Amino acid sequence: MRRFGRTLVTVSLAVAVVGGTAGWASGDSQHAVTGPPPGTAAWRADTASGRPLPDPASASPHDAARFFAGLDDAERRELAGRHPLVVGNLDGAPVTLRYEANRLAVLATGEARYASLASPGRQILAFDPRGRGQVVEVFGDLERAAHVSVIVPGSDSDATTYDAKRAPNTGPAGMARSLHAAAGENTAVVAWTGYTTPVGVGLDAASGRLAKAGADRLARFTAGLDAIGAPDPVLFCHSYGSVVGGLAARHTDATDIVVFGSPGMRADNAAGLHTGARVWAARGPSDWIAEVPNVQLAGIGHGADPTSAAFGARKVPAADVQGHTGYLAPGSQSLAAFAAIARGEVR
Structure with missing residues (x-):
């Protein structure tokens, strides 16, 4: 009973942290398209x-x-x-x-x-105006590239905000542009805003409901890459996008799955993802995601920390990353490592 009580306290902390000072009202429940x-x-x-x-x-x-x-x-x-x-x-x-x-x-x-x-x-590979909208854009030559990477973004990503002004190298398009520039012309990078993401923080961000729907769409998208003869992709999953990547892992032919700023992948460890892909994880020293307790109870929380030694993912250097969105900043350790993984140079 005492152990159960401690678990409830941990879940309550998760609710408080993910919900922020405004509580659950700060996130709007979304209908998955x-x-x-x-x-x-x-x-x-x-x-x-x-x-x-x-x-x-x-x-x-x-x-x-x-x-x-x-x-x-x-x-x-x-x-x-x-x-x-x-x-x-x-x-x-x-x-x-x-x-x-x-x-x-x-x-x-x-x-x-x-x-x-x-x-x-513009190379728009998918566009769906339903709801907040979904959009997928390609940077590079997808038909001829020797290597393909897919950026899977987290909360607050949709077609209505896709081209909105953001801090450099952030957002789905900014991250994809930065990775493409670092990885080189022989690599195509896809900004995949192909699922309904949570808005703000709240129950959607703390649950796996939208991630499950997104995982089905991500698995089909990677099957589509295979159907046109594209190389097996590397998935770069940011924040809530890593929950999507974790749930999709066993259903894709990705060579590598890289998560950064991750709240968890809905698995106890890398082996629990049931994938043949290499699994990588990065978290910067000032990323607020570290304050989110890694629990999963009654559908709330996303489980183990992918950067922990017990999880078993390969570590990506990120000591100079600033905040939750600085992983693809030019000159950063993480971007250099991401580019090497994207080019298939790291085994």
């Missing part, structure tokens, strides 16, 4: 040269890749023009076709907050 993209009904009713189109809800990324391989360029472009939201979000579809489809989809929204995503040179 899942399932096939808008426009799926019209897509299902259409055909290409008399053939049915792959159902976004049930066709695998490899099914989609085989379907598009059987079409000529004109047929592919015609489908993208008629169904931009479906083609733009269909894992396994040709990369450049998805870029064009998403440009059309962004323009079709007519919303100023998304307009910058359609700017020349």
